[in-house]
Amino acid sequence: MKINSAGISLIKQYEGLFLITYADVVGVLTIGYGHTGADVKPGLIITQTQADQLLDDDLARFEKGVSRLARVPLNPNQFSALVSFSFNLGLGNLGNSTLLRDLNRGDYAAAANQFPRWDRAGGRELPGLLKRRRAEQALFLTPLAA
Template sequence: MTTMPPGAAIPREIHPDALALVRHFEGLYLKAYLCPAGVPTIGYGHTAGVRMGQIITSLQAEVYLRADMADAASDVDRLVTVPLTDRQRGALASFVFNLGGGALRDSTLQRLLNQRDYAGAAAEFPKWVYATVNGVKKQLDGLKKRRAAEAKLFETA
């Protein structure tokens, strides 16, 4: 039996809808591939320590996903100073998983949210739909759909 140190908090779970959202938009790849940015990637968008030629199981992909989302949620917890529902936190964790903590840290979304303007923050998701492809900034349909899904999850009571 494991015991928690005195004063330790139980880690807050990632909302299942947020995990499902990331699974849907990342897709499952059991063999490493190069993402559009040229980074070796496997599972549901996992990049840390991935080598080309690497193969994993679907269980390992799920372990990576949960760890990566826990890391993203940790960034959310550090950057957001107002109360969040589990779905709001999950939507923001998906955003950070996809874009990185720096994107949230430097965003109007985070500034509005920390001013308790939840509706204004939700309206910021659709602005994050651009990626640089071959040196050109382009609006991507996949990002439009992902941001719309994150905003919807964020706004769900």
């Protein structure tokens, strides 16, 4: 399964686009649309094309991870919300979450209720993270048009 356009838009909106390396709120070096990793060095500058490619590569990794972790059927909005969640928090956090346990028990409503609980970074509640989690929750709960 692939992330849908609503999920990509959500990620782009909340990650923002940075063509020069910056340190996120917990000090992780980041570039492009929230790309992190050993390849991100201080002072690195990339192009829009490179940012788009990094996003595509990162999304493929998170799509595979969500596909592996979720053991129940997901519609494209549910899948995309989980990819956005994982993109921001990491597959390890999704894998160890009550959200995933509820989901894999088939309790989609309980899983959806877990999104807003993930509003902290560096031990602090961040209004921007709560806003993102609510957007992911809304996407997760959005039925597909018939």
